[in-house]
Amino acid sequence: MKKQKRLVVGNWKMNPASLEEAKDLARDVKRGAGKLRKTQVVLCPPFVYLQALSGKTEGNLYLGAQDANQETFGSHTGEVSYSQLGQFGVKFVILGHSERRKMGETDEIINKKIKSVVAGGMSAIFCVGESTRDHNGDFFGTIKNQIFAGLKDISKKSADKIVVAYEPIWAVGAKESMAPRDLLETTIFIKKVLKDMYGVFSDDIRVLYGGSVDRVNADSLIRDGGVSGLLIGRESLRGKDFVEITKLVDSA
């Protein structure tokens, strides 16, 4: 596998409120992302904005989705198929986000979704993370089980289409991010689990961090946390700040 670029993903969630705002935000990011050398940027808007933003990405800027149904088509009210996303230029899909797990998405469903997305030629941004960081280290077991279950039967051949986003649930939508030195410990653990599974060098499957990233903490999370990139919620809705984070990641 060839060395992967760094990755900064903007998870817009159910924002912004209007298509005009979505277009403005994408335009601001596009301007800023043009000059990045070693970093890819992915914007993941709500499904309804994908078509309008399709074709507006180029170079280091990519379009992503926040979920995808594993079936190709059929009677699944309210769902969008992984295979329907490709026509809008979607290259990445966030899967297993904690906000979707909370709605009932199981490891088994997430595994099916990852398989479909990868088979469809897109990359899966596979979210894992514990709800509490206990002092006995039980959270390591939680993360390992999520990785095993989510990547079950996914071959080494597809491993470069997998991005693991470590998002400790207690740090998502919170006041503060995880401390970079604690992150480093978990990143090393995740890379070891992946290496045992696939036998690949640790940088081949990118590991991202997500959870209350902002322009103040982004630099040390990247430099000291051992990750290849960031998954960003709230701060991805502020174009200027998000672009600044992409530049910090690029120069770290």
Ligand code: PGA
């Ligand atoms: P946050 O969200 O950056 O607002 O904490 C991160 C995420 O949920 O992906």
